[in-house]
Amino acid sequence: MFSWLMVVPPVTFLLLLVGYPLIYGVWLSLEDRPVARAGTFVGLANFIADARDPVFWQVTINTFVYTIAATILKMVGGLGLALTMNQDFRFKNTIRAAMLLPFIVPTVLSTIAWMWILDPAFAPVNWFLRNLGLADPGPSWLGNAHLAMMSLIIVNVWRGLPFYGITLLAGLQTISPELYEAATIDGASTWDRFIYVTLPLLKPVIFIVTMFSVIFTFADFQLVYVLTRGGPANATHLFATYAFDVAMGGGQLGMGASIALAMLPPLALIIIAMSLYMKPTKS
Amino acid sequence: MANIIRAASRRDVLKISALTSVGGMLGAARANAAPKSMTMMHESSFIPAYDAFFKNTMAPAYEKATGIKIVYETVSVGSLQTRVTTVAETRSGPDLSMLVFNWAFLFDEKLVDVSDLAASIGKKGGGWHDAAAEAVVVNGKWKAIPFGNIGQLMNYRMDWFNEAGVKDFPDTWDGLLEAGIKLKKAGHPFGFELGHGFGDNHGWLYPLLWSYGGRETEPDGKTIAIDSAETARAIDFCREFFQKTMFEDVLGWTDVSNNKAFLSEQISCTNNAESILYIAKRDFPEIGKVTGQAQNPKGPGGKRFHMLNPLTHGIFSHTPDVQAAKDFLSWVMDPKQAGPWYDIAVSYYAPYLHMFDDAPFWHVEPRNLPYRDSLTTSHLPGWPAPISRAQSESVAKYVVVDMFAKACAGKSTKVVIADAAAQLKQIFKPG
Numbered sequence: 001m002f003s004w005l006m007v008v009p010p011v012t013f014l015l016l017l018v019g020y021p022l023i024y025g026v027w028l029s030l031e032d033r034p035v036a037r038a039g040t041f042v043g044l045a046n047f048i049a050d051a052r053d054p055v056f057w058q059v060t061i062n063t064f065v066y067t068i069a070a071t072i073l074k075m076v077g078g079l080g081l082a083l084t085m086n087q088d089f090r091f092k093n094t095i096r097a098a099m100l101l102p103f104i105v106p107t108v109l110s111t112i113a114w115m116w117i118l119d120p121a122f123a124p125v126n127w128f129l130r131n132l133g134l135a136d137p138g139p140s141w142l143g144n145a146h147l148a149m150m151s152l153i154i155v156n157v158w159r160g161l162p163f164y165g166i167t168l169l170a171g172l173q174t175i176s177p178e179l180y181e182a183a184t185i186d187g188a189s190t191w192d193r194f195i196y197v198t199l200p201l202l203k204p205v206i207f208i209v210t211m212f213s214v215i216f217t218f219a220d221f222q223l224v225y226v227l228t229r230g231g232p233a234n235a236t237h238l239f240a241t242y243a244f245d246v247a248m249g250g251g252q253l254g255m256g257a258s259i260a261l262a263m264l265p266p267l268a269l270i271i272i273a274m275s276l277y278m279k280p281t282k283s
Numbered sequence: 284m285a286n287i288i289r290a291a292s293r294r295d296v297l298k299i300s301a302l303t304s305v306g307g308m309l310g311a312a313r314a315n316a317a318p319k320s321m322t323m324m325h326e327s328s329f330i331p332a333y334d335a336f337f338k339n340t341m342a343p344a345y346e347k348a349t350g351i352k353i354v355y356e357t358v359s360v361g362s363l364q365t366r367v368t369t370v371a372e373t374r375s376g377p378d379l380s381m382l383v384f385n386w387a388f389l390f391d392e393k394l395v396d397v398s399d400l401a402a403s404i405g406k407k408g409g410g411w412h413d414a415a416a417e418a419v420v421v422n423g424k425w426k427a428i429p430f431g432n433i434g435q436l437m438n439y440r441m442d443w444f445n446e447a448g449v450k451d452f453p454d455t456w457d458g459l460l461e462a463g464i465k466l467k468k469a470g471h472p473f474g475f476e477l478g479h480g481f482g483d484n485h486g487w488l489y490p491l492l493w494s495y496g497g498r499e500t501e502p503d504g505k506t507i508a509i510d511s512a513e514t515a516r517a518i519d520f521c522r523e524f525f526q527k528t529m530f531e532d533v534l535g536w537t538d539v540s541n542n543k544a545f546l547s548e549q550i551s552c553t554n555n556a557e558s559i560l561y562i563a564k565r566d567f568p569e570i571g572k573v574t575g576q577a578q579n580p581k582g583p584g585g586k587r588f589h590m591l592n593p594l595t596h597g598i599f600s601h602t603p604d605v606q607a608a609k610d611f612l613s614w615v616m617d618p619k620q621a622g623p624w625y626d627i628a629v630s631y632y633a634p635y636l637h638m639f640d641d642a643p644f645w646h647v648e649p650r651n652l653p654y655r656d657s658l659t660t661s662h663l664p665g666w667p668a669p670i671s672r673a674q675s676e677s678v679a680k681y682v683v684v685d686m687f688a689k690a691c692a693g694k695s696t697k698v699v700i701a702d703a704a705a706q707l708k709q710i711f712k713p714g
Binding site: 034141148231249 | 364368371372389390391392393477478480481532533534535536537543544547549672675677678680681685689692702705706709712
């Protein structure tokens with residue numbers, strides 16, 4: 001009885017703060033629900049309209065490109081960062097703390113700084129290119145559709161790298177040094193030690209951190225909204241920003257909810273995969 | 284007789300006493316019902332003195348006169364619509380709010396009908412401009428009281444135009460293209476937003492489309508009319524205008540970009556509200572001296588257009604005392620109050636009342652006069668059709684903006700029109 005009582009607060013919390021918005025979102029997506037007016041049930045009409053909307057498919061591709069590219073870069077970069085930070089060097093603790101800065105600074109603030117960095121007139125990269133006589137005025141980081149997506153991915157990687165770095169570093173520090181010693185005695189090279197000792201033992205941490213990162217990246221909003229608001233010509237619109245524009249700007253709450261819910265199936269698959277992987281095994 | 288009189292008096296006394304006590308009770312009830320305070324929500328103004336004037340002068344004056352405290356709640360630029368949506372959906376929060384664009388239509392069911400108030404304010408203020416009704420009349424009812432129009436006009440560097448041999452701001456788009464070619468060659472390109480901002484893109488692209496005779500739908504608001512020779516000509520012009528006078532970055536610009544570019548002397552001409560000149564005079568006086576403002580150029584048909592960008596005040600239907608809110612709005616719009624409030628913003632909000640057509644604040648900075656004159660040629664997106672929910676969706680999806688932007692980025696006119704037409708057909712679907 002006492003155990004049931006102890007479970008009540010978290011379950012109530014989950015139902016109210018997670019369950020209710022989710023169910024309300026699903027309900028909204030099944031309605032023609034203009035803002036500030038009563039809705040009418042339309043079944044799957046909003047989803048059918050989304051499927052016929054070319055921008056929706058562009059948004060889908062954008063979201064996948066953004067998520068896959070940013071996640072791979074963060075994974076590789078984060079691993080490199082963790083391996084470097086795992087070495088002994090001077091000011092190790094200070095540098096480890098400084099590494100967290102991009103993650104600590106509020107996204108909106110850091111993104112405004114990036115807005116200046118990517119400005120064609122003030123961008124340091126363009127300044128170098130101009131002064132080296134390589135390009136004038138230099139690339140348009142946010143005006144060119146491909147470069148704009150690339151720029152967003154770079155900013156996302158910059159922001160997300162510390163999360164990977166610190167989490168993987170924590171994983172690395174759980175690996176017993178004896179294993180490396182044993183491998184070295186057996187004649188394993190640095191590369192061998194990385195492939196046969198570090199990676200297998202780090203795999204569970206890499207897997208979990210990647211799952212979390214995919215979820216955060218897939219549903220990203222702030223970064224895009226501050227830098228491009230989905231432009232140029234929808235080249236950087238993601239599910240979250242497009243859903244927001246349609247629901248808030250256009251006053252079509254039902255359709256906005258249906259676009260936002262399109263994120264649910266891929267994210268649900270990822271969560272299921274994660275929970276299956278985390279299931280304790282007897283071995 | 285005396286007895287009768289006495290008796291009558293007694294009866295009268297009783298009646299009077301009874302009525303007085305009932306009246307007293309009613310009076311007390313009314314006094315109890317009168318709100319102690321009301322909240323008016325506003326987006327932070329580009330002109331800080333405008334908000335400060337309301338908070339420090341108008342609100343205390345109203346409290347002194349009526350005993351009702353007015354809370355002036357400001358929200359950051361760009362987040363008002365989210366806040367208004369929350370208030371309208373939850374039916375709680377502020378009693379009144381600033382509304383912009385077509386929100387009087389979007390939120391009409393949650394707004395009080397203020398037609399009577401509009402009639403009396405209009406009568407006192409010399410009548411409303413026609414644009415006022417376009418901004419706030421929904422199904423024959425005034426759903427908000429128009430306060431001022433934040434026009435989107437041409438901002439340009441008079442000195443650089445002069446150096447390029449362009450003495451007066453060009454009267455036609457073709458003339459502006461010619462000037463732009465010269466200015467770009469001289470190292471002073473133009474910069475007009477073609478990205479996903481919330482105002483400076485629509486602000487020139489809809490007027491450009493209209494001035495070439497193009498439109499999204501016919502006046503019925505249902506028949507898609509974007510696929511026309513007029514639209515094609517507007518797109519072809521826009522592509523040439525972009526290629527010959529601007530640079531690639533404008534395709535990704537948001538609303539802050541053109542202000543930043545103008546004030547850092549990267550561009551010689553853009554389309555914006557009066558804020559560029561205001562900020563230039565305040566923070567960059569040298570640029571302020573040489574910044575000119577002009578109405579949008581005319582298209583091939585000889586007509587010019589502007590974007591209607593109304594700032595209005597609406598009363599939420601959940602307010603406990605509608606009459607108190609109406610009384611307050613009536614007081615705000617009284618020339619004694621509204622006049623100084625317009626003054627403090629130095630014509631940033633162009634009044635919709637004719638009595639202010641030649642108000643002294645227009646002559647404080649004569650360069651702002653085109654903003655007053657643009658009101659007669661200003662319309663909401665979707666014109667000549669009436670405002671609608673489908674139209675809001677079209678704006679939120681940047682259908683017209685992206686049609687032009689994609690053409691500028693290299694797609695053919697035929698393809699971008701077909702894309703826009705397909706989107707509009709889906710948005711304006713029958714039923």
